[in-house]
Ligand SMILES: NC(=O)c1ccc[n+]([C@@H]2O[C@H](COP(=O)([O-])OP(=O)(O)OC[C@H]3O[C@@H](n4cnc5c(N)ncnc54)[C@H](O)[C@@H]3O)[C@@H](O)[C@H]2O)c1
């Protein structure tokens with residue numbers, strides 16, 4: 001059966017890493033006998049330039065009609081002027097919200113051959129295997145009011161951190177479900193010593209836990225969680241947290257893996273459609289040089305095969321191919337700290353394709 005995959009390359013290194021991931025998916029199609037129908041659409045800064053809109057209706061419509069969406073990254077200095085009314089990042093947020101993708105899965109696994117790529121001591125990072133479940137359509141990113149005003153001679157800016165119990169319940173429930181086939185431990189991360197929204201988060205997580213007798217639940221404050229990620233990362237299994245805490249903690253966790261360029265993600269809702277993207281941004285400092293690490297996006301494509309298309313063996317083939325390529329000593333510049341051969345983005349992608357073909 002033909003599966004429709006929408007590609008949203010976006011800005012900066014986005015087009016470079018999406019190009020390699022598309023080639024990987026095409027190889028999966030050839031090897032396993034599937035037909036994937038690709039269509040490319042504008043998002044982010046590129047869409048502001050072409051459509052005056054970071055999420056054109058034609059893009060959202062195509063994503064809604066697709067079986068899955070693979071995205072590169074959005075944003076960059078060209079669109080960074082704070083006075084701009086419309087920013088590339090709004091396109092990404094509107095897409096997540098528009099598709100109802102409230103859960104963002106961000107697995108952080110340390111490849112044994114890359115433990116020395118981390119600036120942390122190898123014995124702190126070896127064996128780390130954490131699944132972050134980041135709430136994606138609530139919290140500070142979407143709360144109302146959100147405004148800027150003049151008041152009493154001062155400029156005042158307001159963002160609102162808001163959650164409903166239902167928004168917390170659905171994402172925490174997913175985290176418990178995902179912990180079942182893993183090591184059966186969930187850490188719910190909040191700031192309940194200060195924030196009302198976090199007190200609701202903690203109460204709701206405790207209530208949902210009653211449905212999952214075989215899973216252990218612990219609560220942890222976000223500040224000490226940030227420290228524990230550096231000092232004792234192996235002690236975590238599944239971490240579930242609100243939108244902005246999850247954004248920050250997962251970039252921190254990328255240091256364990258050795259590079260931000262390695263980490264994939266899946267943004268999921270109640271249906272099978274999802275948006276798959278690396279956790280990194282448009283990396284303007286290295287864009288256009290063919291040196292970005294495509295691994296995070298290629299592994300996001302593997303998550304797409306598994307979660308949206310139900311193609312488990314195909315997903316495993318991609319993950320195995322990436323492992324093999326890293327085991328063989330191939331690296332991109334960002335992983336070069338672990339020794340081995342530093343390849344371009346496209347040469348690394350070609351190695352992954354060759355490993356799938358084998
Ligand atoms: N999902 C997204 O689209 C997304 C995510 C994060 C940031 N952004 C946007 O990206 C822009 C740049 O943000 P930033 O610089 O804070 O974060 P960034 O993630 O783009 O880059 C941070 C650092 O990591 C490096 N890096 C990132 N991806 C890499 C890769 N694949 N290979 C090798 N190195 C890589 C970059 O070179 C840079 O040094 C901003 O406009 C931001 O809003 C977008």
Ligand SMILES: CC(C)[C@H](C(=O)O)[C@@H](O)C(=O)O
Nearest residue numbers: 074075089092093247279281
């Ligand atoms: C670009 C930005 C809106 C986005 C986020 O904060 O969700 C990014 O940092 C991410 O991690 O996907």
Ligand SMILES: [Mg+2]
Nearest residue numbers: 247248251279
């Ligand atoms: Mg981020």
